[in-house]
Amino acid sequence: MSANRDSASELGLDFFGNMTASISHELKNALAIVNENAGLLGDLALLMEKGRPLSPERLVSLAGNIRRQVQRADDIIRRLNRFAHSAHEPAASTDLGEVLAFTVALADRLATMNGVALTVEAGEPVTVEVRPFVLENLLWFCLQQLFTAAGSGTTVALAAEAEGATALVRIRCAAGTEVNAAATEVERTGQPLLAELQAQLGVAPTGDALLLRLPVRRVG
Structure with missing residues (x-):
């Protein structure tokens, strides 16, 4: 567990750097x-x-x-402030939909640079016990x-739903997109984050979406 947490911390540092730079x-x-x-x-004053x-x-x-632009800058600073505070928040009951929306807000500029639009699909509220920063990190890693x-000019949609004692996050690409390679890479490199979040x-049966299952309550 300690090794996993150390690796999760390294991935978290990389995530924090990417987001703050963006x-x-x-x-x-x-x-x-x-x-x-x-x-x-x-210039107008000089002409006058x-x-x-x-x-x-x-x-x-x-x-x-x-x-x-002042309002835009204020929104950006508020987002940065929330993100910075999430880095040291402990595990707590968290609205999964809010985490999805916030992660999309963080990742939107970088997604646009890759020609991808991000959306969050509306759904019923789902609450999970997680460290928000670690979940944001894993979602970004998946994206x-x-x-x-997904390819340029496409949309990736995120959605959350309750599934018994677990919560399901579906990260869906356009129909016909093959996401198995992405899933393999997340499993290989993002394992510390998966372990930290239990x-x-x-992969969805259609092959075009990653499926992330989280326990509603943490064990241990």
């Missing part, structure tokens, strides 16, 4: 747009000093652009392996 790029993009619009405001009439509509447009299988990984 989030910082998003924040930098928002700030760059704010800076660009601030520069345009400065030279006697050129100032368009109120133009000012309203620039102010709106800045306001939207990474599926990006190649989870089992499988």
Whole structure:
């Protein structure tokens, strides 16, 4: 168990680095747009000093652009804050749907870079006892392996449902996609995460989805 946890910690560190780097790029993009619009405001002020009439509509447009990017940056910082805190949260009863939605929010930019759109399908609330960070890590690990299988221009959909004493997470690609290789890689390299979560990984009979089964309550 100790070796598994050590390996899970290494995978977690890699995950944390990937996500914080991606989030910082998003924040930098928002700030760059704010800076660009601030520069345009400065240009308009100079033109006004030279006697050129100032368009109120133009000012309203620039102010709106800045306001939207400030809100975007605030959302990004909130997401980063939540992610950072999840890294040291203990196992607790957790809304599985919320974890799926949050992981998709974290991974969205990186998925887009791979030409893949991520969605979370609505369903009944499902609660599991997990460390959120470890589950986020495993979900991201699964998504990474599926990006190649899914291919550019496709959608990967995540869904959660209750299944007796377990909870099922279905990570589904387009019909006809073959995910067996992705499952093999997750089993091989992501085993410490599966062990930490007491989870089992499988492939849907249709062959186009990874199936992740988690105990509703942890054992031991």
